[in-house]
Amino acid sequence: MNTDLTEGKAETVLRRFCLPLFGSIIFQQLYNIADSLVAGKFIGEQALAAVGNSYEITLIFIAFAFGCNIGCSVVVSQLFGAKDYARLKTAVTTACLFSGTLCGMLMLAGIPGCGPLLRLVRTPEEVFADSRLYLDIYIWGLPFVFFYNIANGIFSALGDSKTPFSFLAVSSTANIAVDILFVKYFQMGVAGVAWATFLCQGISCFLAVITLGIRLKKIRVEEKPALFDFQILKKIAVIAVPSILQQSFISVGNILIQSVINGFGSSVMAGYSAAVKLNNMITTSFTTIGNGISNFSAQNLGAHKYERIGEGFRAGLKMVWCLCIPFCALYLFCGKYLLLLFMKQESAAALTTGIRFLQILSPFYFVVAAKLAADGILRGVSAMRQFMAATFTDLILRVVLAFLLSGWTRSATGIWCAWPIGWTAAMMLSVYFYRKELKKLTV
Secondary structure: OOOOOOOOOHHHHHHHHHHHHHHHHHHHHHHHHHHHHHHHHHHOHHHHHHHHHHHHHHHHHHHHHHHHHHHHHHHHHHHHHOOOHHHHHHHHHHHHHHHHHHHHHHHHHHHHHHHHHHHHOOOOHHHHHHHHHHHHHHHHOHHHHHHHHHHHHHHHHOOOOHHHHHHHHHHHHHHHHHHHHHHHHOOOHHHHHHHHHHHHHHHHHHHHHHHHHHHHHOOOOOOOOOOOOHHHHHHHHHHHHHHHHHHHHHHHHHHHHHHHHHOOOHHHHHHHHHHHHHHHHHHHHHHHHHHHHHHHHHHHHHOOOOHHHHHHHHHHHHHHHHHHHHHHHHHHHHHHHHHOOOOOOOOHHHHHHHHHHHHHHHHHHHHHHHHHHHHHHHHHOOOHHHHHHHHHHHHHHHHHHHHHHHHHHOOOHHHHHHHHHHHHHHHHHHHHHHHHHHHHHHO
């Protein structure tokens, strides 16, 4: 069901819109969590390390899909808010053609390139083969990742956050079952983990695209919309390219950090692999609510209701901070028990690594949550240079400090300390830029 986000009390409208998005991202994260959980529990510590090592590289591909999602979503939101339905349909087909081409190029580069990239990040020999196998299978499933993200972005742009939630709830739950079936009963090892994700993502993508086609047919227009429009592509690219660069550089930064982590051995790799999945669940949840804020602000920008954009930020900030409280407490006091879901009790070094990671980062979730809420406004009003400046500040600080502090402390603890410093500096910039852009619109 399409929803107009330009009417009604901002806090109520945004909460109803974002809650299913939050549920969707929880199920989305279950894909990766299930992979690590099954690999660690049913195969072993080295398999957990291999999946975690591969995960940082898959984030590069996800960055491109996510950028296409955001670019299409913001433009479609603005057209939906302006009631320009003919160009809305053109924006959808333009985004699909652009994304399909980009996906094909990534597959051509990724299939021969993953091996050298794994060498570049100093992947230990004992986990190299499994890491490479996981990535090879993952790359063949990239079309599912891209077109699901496009469909999801369009649903969100139309104010519908419940439909993607339904697809993900079913496919993520199925992924856990298929993971266990392939690994425990069919004895397929790491390949079973990868093929389970491939299969379930494919089903989710197929359902989303078919449903989106039916939904768009119900939107009546007077004349047949164009299949492709270069001007609309430029508008999508203005949002998508910086978002892709942002996510890609973050992924590259994470890979550089992973190379430092890999130098401390497979036990530290395994502990980080488990802990970072828990960390990514909450930070990705903040990002998803930020995306909801982007859709809200873009629709209201298209409808020229600028005062509601500030209301949306305050409502979004309240939501993400409410999420921080239980997750921060859970990771601080129950981190050990959550990590044990991924590994065996005797993995003492891995467990210690994961606990320390969560204890250092979780108190700063309030900081990164504020940054990502402000980022949502910046994307929604197309203030991409400011968005990029804040993001790169975070990235550069985290990467540089990870190298410096790990050498100074001679332990992985120095790497974990880089996160809060980068988050804090970037949050201050994002909030400053948000206030400056809001002032421009409302004066």
